[in-house]
Amino acid sequence: MTTKIIAASPSPAPTRRGRGRPQSFDRAQALCTAMRLFWDRGYDGTSFDDLTAAMGISASSFYNAFGSKESLYQEAIAAYLKLVGTWFSTILDQPTDTRTAFAHLLATAATEFTRTDLPTGCMIAAAATQCPPTQARLRDLLATQRTQSETALVTRLRQGQQAGDLPPETDIDSLAAYYSALLRGMALQARDGAPRERLQAIAHIAMHAWPTPPQTTAPATP
Amino acid sequence: MTTKIIAASPSPAPTRRGRGRPQSFDRAQALCTAMRLFWDRGYDGTSFDDLTAAMGISASSFYNAFGSKESLYQEAIAAYLKLVGTWFSTILDQPTDTRTAFAHLLATAATEFTRTDLPTGCMIAAAATQCPPTQARLRDLLATQRTQSETALVTRLRQGQQAGDLPPETDIDSLAAYYSALLRGMALQARDGAPRERLQAIAHIAMHAWPTPPQTTAPATP
DNA sequence: TTATTTTTGTAGTCATCGCTCCATAAATCC
DNA sequence: GGATTTATGGAGCGATGACTACAAAAATAA
Numbered sequence: 001m002t003t004k005i006i007a008a009s010p011s012p013a014p015t016r017r018g019r020g021r022p023q024s025f026d027r028a029q030a031l032c033t034a035m036r037l038f039w040d041r042g043y044d045g046t047s048f049d050d051l052t053a054a055m056g057i058s059a060s061s062f063y064n065a066f067g068s069k070e071s072l073y074q075e076a077i078a079a080y081l082k083l084v085g086t087w088f089s090t091i092l093d094q095p096t097d098t099r100t101a102f103a104h105l106l107a108t109a110a111t112e113f114t115r116t117d118l119p120t121g122c123m124i125a126a127a128a129t130q131c132p133p134t135q136a137r138l139r140d141l142l143a144t145q146r147t148q149s150e151t152a153l154v155t156r157l158r159q160g161q162q163a164g165d166l167p168p169e170t171d172i173d174s175l176a177a178y179y180s181a182l183l184r185g186m187a188l189q190a191r192d193g194a195p196r197e198r199l200q201a202i203a204h205i206a207m208h209a210w211p212t213p214p215q216t217t218a219p220a221t222p
Numbered sequence: 223m224t225t226k227i228i229a230a231s232p233s234p235a236p237t238r239r240g241r242g243r244p245q246s247f248d249r250a251q252a253l254c255t256a257m258r259l260f261w262d263r264g265y266d267g268t269s270f271d272d273l274t275a276a277m278g279i280s281a282s283s284f285y286n287a288f289g290s291k292e293s294l295y296q297e298a299i300a301a302y303l304k305l306v307g308t309w310f311s312t313i314l315d316q317p318t319d320t321r322t323a324f325a326h327l328l329a330t331a332a333t334e335f336t337r338t339d340l341p342t343g344c345m346i347a348a349a350a351t352q353c354p355p356t357q358a359r360l361r362d363l364l365a366t367q368r369t370q371s372e373t374a375l376v377t378r379l380r381q382g383q384q385a386g387d388l389p390p391e392t393d394i395d396s397l398a399a400y401y402s403a404l405l406r407g408m409a410l411q412a413r414d415g416a417p418r419e420r421l422q423a424i425a426h427i428a429m430h431a432w433p434t435p436p437q438t439t440a441p442a443t444p
Numbered sequence: 445t446t447a448t449t450t451t452t453g454t455a456g457t458c459a460t461c462g463c464t465c466c467a468t469a470a471a472t473c474c
Numbered sequence: 475g476g477a478t479t480t481a482t483g484g485a486g487c488g489a490t491g492a493c494t495a496c497a498a499a500a501a502t503a504a
Contacts, residue, residue, distance in 0.1 A: 019448070044266040063493070181411050188351060189402070198395075201399065
């Protein structure tokens, strides 16, 4: 066995030192390029030639390094999730009160969805929602990711409910679905070219739907 | 000139009585079939063979009747808009108060997006938001439709503002963007399989963001 | 040096894509 | 009936899709 000092990577080795001819390109950078392409044009809209041209590698290098277009896409999704996690999960994990966390989440989404150094919107929010039966695998993969992010919202809201940030009668699942739908809608608006301020305004309005304890209409108990 | 008793159709004749061999299929029905396919699988995801097979016609009949895949898609969009207009425009045109109209709009969207006799969600909401540069025409066409529906919301909100249903300082454009984003998000959730009740809950929560006049914190004027 | 391992470049494969050609069929007009 | 017009059936076309075969290149191991 060779010395494995650096932590083993999940599936594809990051920068292996081995026997054969060394790779002539930066795998991580090529993956990043692919992610941007997929993000911008979708899976179908990004052809094999588009990919190899943008990545600057040949077909054989492509298949040697990434296996297939579909597996590259899966890696691109993973890379995107890592990128988004830096704000999405981070904000949800912050020990602030729940309302503040969600306001922060929406506000950050508004800025992230309109970054000029990346494609606008979200790579996953609307991907493969209209696709042929032959792409059922892809559709399910993306739907799963979306479910997971909504589940993260549910988890955070439940924590908040436990902490007393939300009325105990609040329908957490529906509230999470509301914010999930809104975030996805914001991502679509961003892709259609909505400016950052517009998204921020949406985020601001959306927070007015935050649940309030039921007003005690009868002010006094006899 | 032949007798044209029935009102002339915009571009393609509906059921013209002419000289040559009669069409062997129902054009409107074939268009409806195509609309459903495009709605379900998107433009790229619906192949030429998918279309001709589902419509039950040959390639020559297809091109003779519809010109090209793209022009059929445009007709399908038009057919879809006519279908959606039966509730979308209708509700906005009703002489109810603005808040009621929007609540009704969202509630109806929840039921329409989850109809079992049609594909779920919306055909246009997320279409061609991730596509190659070669499909810029299609992307722009759909973006235009989305802009128009958001403009319809703006128009209705302005009417409401004039009528006193909304505070005069309300940011109408942002409020319309909020509801537009929400509707698009609901459509996406529907496509991912969210049940009708879930969408209705989202719609209900969303209405809590409806603007209220600024509270006069000072109860009395000296 | 030689053997082994891995990557690369070039060319080519096979299926599918949207679309077209053309002879023929089926209607109307004269 | 004959001419004209329009639709259909069937075969096929060029382009592009994702992917593969194979030999040469460039590294390490013995």
